Amino acid sequence: MTLRAAAVVAWQELGVPFEAAHAGRYHAEALLAAGDREAAAARLHTAWREAFRLGARRLAGDLESLARRGGIDLPEGAPGLQATGGHAPDLFERFGLTPRERDVLLRVAEGRTNRQIAAELYISDKTASVHVSRILSKLAVANRAEAAAVAHRLGLVEPERGGPEVVSRSE
Numbered sequence: 001m002t003l004r005a006a007a008v009v010a011w012q013e014l015g016v017p018f019e020a021a022h023a024g025r026y027h028a029e030a031l032l033a034a035g036d037r038e039a040a041a042a043r044l045h046t047a048w049r050e051a052f053r054l055g056a057r058r059l060a061g062d063l064e065s066l067a068r069r070g071g072i073d074l075p076e077g078a079p080g081l082q083a084t085g086g087h088a089p090d091l092f093e094r095f096g097l098t099p100r101e102r103d104v105l106l107r108v109a110e111g112r113t114n115r116q117i118a119a120e121l122y123i124s125d126k127t128a129s130v131h132v133s134r135i136l137s138k139l140a141v142a143n144r145a146e147a148a149a150v151a152h153r154l155g156l157v158e159p160e161r162g163g164p165e166v167v168s169r170s171e
Contacts, residue, residue: 021050032070041072057155095138104131109151
């Protein structure tokens with residue numbers, strides 16, 4: 001078993017399907033590079049179905065792009081995404097996030113501090129901190145940046161258009 005295949009299996013055994021599908025993308029890419037189209041197609045199909053089940057639009061798009069480059073056909077349609085307008089309605093619930101934790105995660109992903117989150121949600125700084133700590137634990141990440149990255153990878157937060165605004169200090 002290759003290292004990439006082992007990574008897929010390890011994430012599956014840990015019960016982290018998004019990471020398993022993400023690792024599956026890289027495994028499929030390695031299989032294509034090695035010329036094993038049959039195994040690559042099987043890995044792509046599995047990862048693509050899981051990405052759609054999770055509502056991970058960006059990952060599903062990456063997998064579709066890889067399939068096109070490799071000349072591999074994927075099954076038609078993705079009823080889970082088309083019916084829900086982008087991501088499965090229970091995507092947050094898959095991680096066990098409460099409605100308040102959802103609100104906090106979205107703000108963390110936008111780069112807000114605990115103080116800013118507290119002010120926007122009318123909670124104390126300490127309560128915001130507790131929510132962030134619980135989110136980190138539930139997402140199995142080490143810090144706010146990783147939590148934000150997970151939220152962005154799963155398509156829970158829409159990317160900003162046009163980039164950050166630059167403010168001139170000379171005015």
